[in-house]
Amino acid sequence: MNSLSGEGYVVELDADRDTVRMAGALRLGGLSEYGPISQMLESALDGRSHLTIDLTGLEFLNSSGIATLSKFVISARNRNECALLIRGSNDIAWQGKSLNNLKRLMPALELQFD
Amino acid sequence: MNDSGAAERRIDSHIPFTRSLTFRQAAVTLLIVALLGLLGGVVELGADWRSMRAEIQENTLRSLELVRGSASQAAFQFNDDLAAQVVDGLFAHREMESVVLRDNFGGVLTRRDREDTPPAGAVVSRLFGDITDYSVDLRYGAVPEASTDVGALEVTLAAGEIGARFTDRGLVIFVVGLIKAVVISALVVLIFYFMITRPLIGLHTAITRIDPVRPGDWPRPRFPRHERDELGQIVSSLDHLMQAFQQGLEQRDRARDENMRLGAELDVSRRIQHILLPSRDELDAIEGLDIATHMEPAQEVGGDYYDILSHDEGVRIGIGDVTGHGLESGVVMLMTQSAVRTLLTSREQDMVRVMDVINTTIYNNVQRMGCGKNLTLALLDYRRALEGSEPGVRGHINISGQHETVIIARRDGSMEVIDTDELGFPIGLVEEMAHFVGQISTDLHEGDVVVLYTDGITEAADEQNRLYGQDRLLEVIARHRDESAESIKDTIINDVKRHMGNQILYDDLTLVILKQK
Numbered sequence: 133m134n135s136l137s138g139e140g141y142v143v144e145l146d147a148d149r150d151t152v153r154m155a156g157a158l159r160l161g162g163l164s165e166y167g168p169i170s171q172m173l174e175s176a177l178d179g180r181s182h183l184t185i186d187l188t189g190l191e192f193l194n195s196s197g198i199a200t201l202s203k204f205v206i207s208a209r210n211r212n213e214c215a216l217l218i219r220g221s222n223d224i225a226w227q228g229k230s231l232n233n234l235k236r237l238m239p240a241l242e243l244q245f246d
Numbered sequence: 247m248n249d250s251g252a253a254e255r256r257i258d259s260h261i262p263f264t265r266s267l268t269f270r271q272a273a274v275t276l277l278i279v280a281l282l283g284l285l286g287g288v289v290e291l292g293a294d295w296r297s298m299r300a301e302i303q304e305n306t307l308r309s310l311e312l313v314r315g316s317a318s319q320a321a322f323q324f325n326d327d328l329a330a331q332v333v334d335g336l337f338a339h340r341e342m343e344s345v346v347l348r349d350n351f352g353g354v355l356t357r358r359d360r361e362d363t364p365p366a367g368a369v370v371s372r373l374f375g376d377i378t379d380y381s382v383d384l385r386y387g388a389v390p391e392a393s394t395d396v397g398a399l400e401v402t403l404a405a406g407e408i409g410a411r412f413t414d415r416g417l418v419i420f421v422v423g424l425i426k427a428v429v430i431s432a433l434v435v436l437i438f439y440f441m442i443t444r445p446l447i448g449l450h451t452a453i454t455r456i457d458p459v460r461p462g463d464w465p466r467p468r469f470p471r472h473e474r475d476e477l478g479q480i481v482s483s484l485d486h487l488m489q490a491f492q493q494g495l496e497q498r499d500r501a502r503d504e505n506m507r508l509g510a511e512l513d514v515s516r517r518i519q520h521i522l523l524p525s526r527d528e529l530d531a532i533e534g535l536d537i538a539t540h541m542e543p544a545q546e547v548g549g550d551y552y553d554i555l556s557h558d559e560g561v562r563i564g565i566g567d568v569t570g571h572g573l574e575s576g577v578v579m580l581m582t583q584s585a586v587r588t589l590l591t592s593r594e595q596d597m598v599r600v601m602d603v604i605n606t607t608i609y610n611n612v613q614r615m616g617c618g619k620n621l622t623l624a625l626l627d628y629r630r631a632l633e634g635s636e637p638g639v640r641g642h643i644n645i646s647g648q649h650e651t652v653i654i655a656r657r658d659g660s661m662e663v664i665d666t667d668e669l670g671f672p673i674g675l676v677e678e679m680a681h682f683v684g685q686i687s688t689d690l691h692e693g694d695v696v697v698l699y700t701d702g703i704t705e706a707a708d709e710q711n712r713l714y715g716q717d718r719l720l721e722v723i724a725r726h727r728d729e730s731a732e733s734i735k736d737t738i739i740n741d742v743k744r745h746m747g748n749q750i751l752y753d754d755l756t757l758v759i760l761k762q763k
């Protein structure tokens with residue numbers, strides 16, 4: 133299992149379940165620090181027909197993280213070869229508006245709030 | 247910190263010689279060795295005294311025994327020549343003061359007295375006075391049982407002579423003891439000096455040279471062959487201590503610098519936030535609208551934005567919230583303000599175009615900044631109603647851009663909550679957002695109140711972390727809609743503050759009240 137982790141967060145790719153799970157609180161400083169996560173997300177699209185991004189455990193994501201996620205969604209939309217499901221949680225305040233904005237970036241994206 | 251200040255704090259390293267470790271060590275060693283030597287000397291002298299006494303007694307008695315036969319013969323025969331021979335033989339010993347050979351009638355056969363013997367002092371008399379007199383009875387006969395008393399041989403030893411001999415020996419013991427003491431002291435001091443004192447002095451010198459500002463750079467002394475002993479350990483412990491001090495000082499300095507930097511940044515951020523806000527006079531000059539505003543920066547200044555720009559055709563009102571806190575958020579807010587104003591000045595009417603240009607501008611700049619900041623931004627275009635409009639309509643507003651809800655409290659008592667989520671997209675988040683921009687237009691009647699706010703208001707938390715919320719905001723607006731914009735604003739802010747209690751303000755509070763006159 134491919135994974136990245138740091139202080140208070142973990143991002144891991146579960147290849148068997150075609151799922152990238154992001155959990156904890158992501159407060160990396162600046163877009164460049166999100167580079168490795170961005171790469172992991174991008175490469176997760178390779179050769180897959182569907183991918184789930186599980187954000188149900190992601191309590192906090194700062195603006196650089198949301199920007200990274202937005203770029204990834206746009207990239208998935210433009211590649212148009214992999215169906216995307218994003219799972220969020222109703223209990224986490226930042227996700228409501230932000231995930232809906234992601235859905236607007238890629239209308240084919242499936243949003244699922246637990 | 248300057249070096250002279252540091253130098254003044256250094257310890258005065260001059261130590262007078264008599265207080266130095268070497269001198270005191272030498273003095274104490276000498277004293278102890280001398281005392282021990284003296285004690286040893288006294289014991290030795292005492293033993294010497296005892297053996298000397300025994301030796302004198304034994305020698306004297308042996309000599310007397312040796313001459314006893316001849317003396318008895320001389321006394322029996324009254325042979326003066328023999329008597330003189332015997333007495334002279336004994337008298338040849340230097341310590342004999344007098345030798346007397348008597349017959350058995352009490353007469354003196356021969357007597358020798360020495361005149362030049364030194365007088366015995368009181369001490370010598372005490373030491374040897376009791377062993378100076380000897381006397382042997384002289385008997386003559388074939389067998390001891392049948393012998394007859396023929397006289398006596400008496401000798402007296404010169405106590406002064408014995409005393410002089412004893413004093414000589416005592417003197418030798420004393421001088422040898424003294425030399426021993428001095429030599430031992432010198433050896434001990436030398437050994438200690440090279441093994442301990444000299445490294446200690448070196449250490450002391452090194453310590454006095456420590457610069458309190460840079461303790462980590464202290465002249466750590468090297469003591470060959472002391473690496474593994476206590477001295478080596480002291481040096482390495484001191485070195486650790488100094489490095490720890492140095493680290494502590496550096497941490498303190500870094501923290502101080504960082505605090506100063508953050509403090510300065512906060513000051514700048516606060517100024518940025520307020521420097522371009524519209525003045526009261528500007529607001530009062532706007533016809534048709536009663537306007538009240540409130541902006542309060544959080545402890546860590548956020549990136550709230552609002553602006554009210556009056557122009558020929560009406561008023562453009564902007565409200566937004568840049569993500570995060572601090573200088574970068576403030577800078578993004580400033581850029582947004584500029585972009586909004588620039589587009590107004592260039593008379594761009596198309597809100598889609600306005601939003602798109604602002605977004606591209608901010609997006610590209612944020613990419614340069616590498617911080618991934620974005621902002622919610624709603625723009626309200628207000629125009630006064632033209633003559634001949636629908637009766638009662640005093641103005642029109644056109645809302646676009648994604649931000650918090652826009653609340654309209656109608657004169658007739660109804661409350662409208664306009665969701666702006668579908669009217670735009672976060673500015674600066676993606677390169678292209680024109681197709682997300684939507685618009686909502688509505689008419690304003692006299693007394694209608696439009697409320698714009700940032701999430702600092704609705705997400706203000708109390709001690710139990712309960713948020714203020716949109717519902718409570720709506721209630722307050724509904725109750726006070728008839729009051730002036732200023733009064734509504736004050737009421738809302740006071741109610742938010744009451745809700746928060748003593749909680750720290752974590753997000754900027756921004757509130758704009760527009761009331762159609």
